[in-house]
Amino acid sequence: MSLSVAVAGASGYAGGELLRLLAQHPELEVRTVTAHSNAGQPLVSVHPNLRSLASLTFQETTPETLAGHDVVFLALPHGHSGALAAELPASTLVVDAGADHRLERADEWQQYYGTEHAGTWPYGMPELILADGGRQRRELRAARRIAVPGCNATAVTLAIAPAVATGLVDLSGLTSVLAVGSSGAGRAAKTHLLAAELTGSATPYGVGGTHRHLPEIAQNLRSAGGDGIRHSFTPVLVPMSRGILATVTAPLVGDATAEQVRSAWLTAYGDEDFIHITAPGDYPRTADVLGSNSVHIGVGLDEAAGRVVAIAAIDNLGKGTAGAAVQSANIALGFDEGLGLSADGVAP
Numbered sequence: 001m002s003l004s005v006a007v008a009g010a011s012g013y014a015g016g017e018l019l020r021l022l023a024q025h026p027e028l029e030v031r032t033v034t035a036h037s038n039a040g041q042p043l044v045s046v047h048p049n050l051r052s053l054a055s056l057t058f059q060e061t062t063p064e065t066l067a068g069h070d071v072v073f074l075a076l077p078h079g080h081s082g083a084l085a086a087e088l089p090a091s092t093l094v095v096d097a098g099a100d101h102r103l104e105r106a107d108e109w110q111q112y113y114g115t116e117h118a119g120t121w122p123y124g125m126p127e128l129i130l131a132d133g134g135r136q137r138r139e140l141r142a143a144r145r146i147a148v149p150g151c152n153a154t155a156v157t158l159a160i161a162p163a164v165a166t167g168l169v170d171l172s173g174l175t176s177v178l179a180v181g182s183s184g185a186g187r188a189a190k191t192h193l194l195a196a197e198l199t200g201s202a203t204p205y206g207v208g209g210t211h212r213h214l215p216e217i218a219q220n221l222r223s224a225g226g227d228g229i230r231h232s233f234t235p236v237l238v239p240m241s242r243g244i245l246a247t248v249t250a251p252l253v254g255d256a257t258a259e260q261v262r263s264a265w266l267t268a269y270g271d272e273d274f275i276h277i278t279a280p281g282d283y284p285r286t287a288d289v290l291g292s293n294s295v296h297i298g299v300g301l302d303e304a305a306g307r308v309v310a311i312a313a314i315d316n317l318g319k320g321t322a323g324a325a326v327q328s329a330n331i332a333l334g335f336d337e338g339l340g341l342s343a344d345g346v347a348p
């Protein structure tokens with residue numbers, strides 16, 4: 001018999017992608033969906049693409065409507081998960097797509113989010129390399145609370161972690177520039193996301209050390225064994241609905257050939273079903289990962305600049321949110337990690 005699932009914030013972009021994945025999951029069945037302004041509306045009034053869930057109606061987001069399920073996915077605005085999750089039984093698997101439980105340090109939470117820290121949950125990035133050579137998935141087995149990573153943090157962390165684990169780069173010179181699709185900003189109307197503002201333009205935001213994914217990325221790279229991190233992070237909003245292309249560079253430590261550098265990534269991710277290292281000289285495109293749980297990473301050595309270059313492509317709503325949530329839930333529940341997920345994108 002399938003496990004019973006509720007999705008809170010189901011009328012949003014992250015919630016919608018969760019529903020699309022869960023609708024195809026052989027062991028999980030969505031029985032309750034909740035929303036805020038859309039409460040009382042049929043699910044298909046917001047997500048007409050999800051025909052197999054047409055019988056569902058959005059309910060209010062309360063501990064009562066979310067009670068009685070085996071698994072609860074939260075896809076709420078930042079700051080709304082902590083109080084709600086505290087009302088759910090400890091035996092329920094709660095997977096939070098929001099940021100509330102990602103950071104370990106309360107002072108960093110306060111600095112970047114400005115509210116009270118809700119606490120820290122196991123981090124839902126199964127492939128994250130840990131300093132002792134293990135992988136983060138071991139922390140997710142039998143977990144009942146999981147914090148899903150931020151989408152930009154996923155792209156940057158997975159792109160550079162192999163170099164951190166092998167000491168190949170100097171993290172005091174870390175830079176990343178990201179082309180980011182507009183769905184990352186959520187569904188709620190915002191002026192800078194109007195078609196007339198977005199179309200035909202690329203717009204930097206969160207420039208100069210202000211973006212809230214900086215502490216999350218640093219925390220991840222410290223878990224991988226990195227220290228002395230100084231990171232220049234620049235996201236750029238581009239006119240595409242989904243996808244992130246993160247170009248991450250850092251100074252090479254010592255001497256290595258391009259082949260030796262690339263082999264660090266092949267070794268680190270050789271057993272990972274959802275991470276693909278592109279052929280030498282090839283770099284990823286967002287189009288190839290859309291709709292999938294895949295991360296495509298291209299690795300190069302800029303010899304003139306003395307820098308390692310790692311470029312990662314993900315679907316921000318796939319591996320960047322809903323895919324990571326389902327993958328992590330699978331591990332916690334003892335299922336095959338890839339159940340209900342696909343490595344195949346929908347290009348073009």
Ligand SMILES: NC(=O)C1=CN([C@@H]2O[C@H](COP(=O)(O)OP(=O)(O)OC[C@H]3O[C@@H](n4cnc5c(N)ncnc54)[C@H](OP(=O)(O)O)[C@@H]3O)[C@@H](O)[C@H]2O)C=CC1
Pocket residue numbers: 008009010011012013014015034035036037038039061075076077078080097098099149150151183184185186187188316317320321
């Ligand atoms: N979009 C992305 O690529 C990613 C998103 N995330 C995270 O997932 C979470 C959801 O993001 P996203 O789907 O993009 O956002 P959306 O704005 O698209 O959706 C927000 C959801 O929360 C509901 N909601 C809004 N206000 C409240 C409230 N006061 N109380 C309860 N529910 C509320 C909305 O309901 P209604 O529409 O009915 O008002 C909607 O269901 C965020 O924490 C985000 O950071 C994480 C990684 C990537």
Ligand SMILES: CC(=O)N[C@@H](CCC(=O)OP(=O)(O)O)C(=O)O
Pocket residue numbers: 097098099149150151152180181182183184185235237316
């Ligand atoms: C275009 C755009 O605004 N993208 C968002 C993506 C955030 C995200 O998805 O992660 P969180 O869960 O941490 O919010 C941003 O860069 O802030």
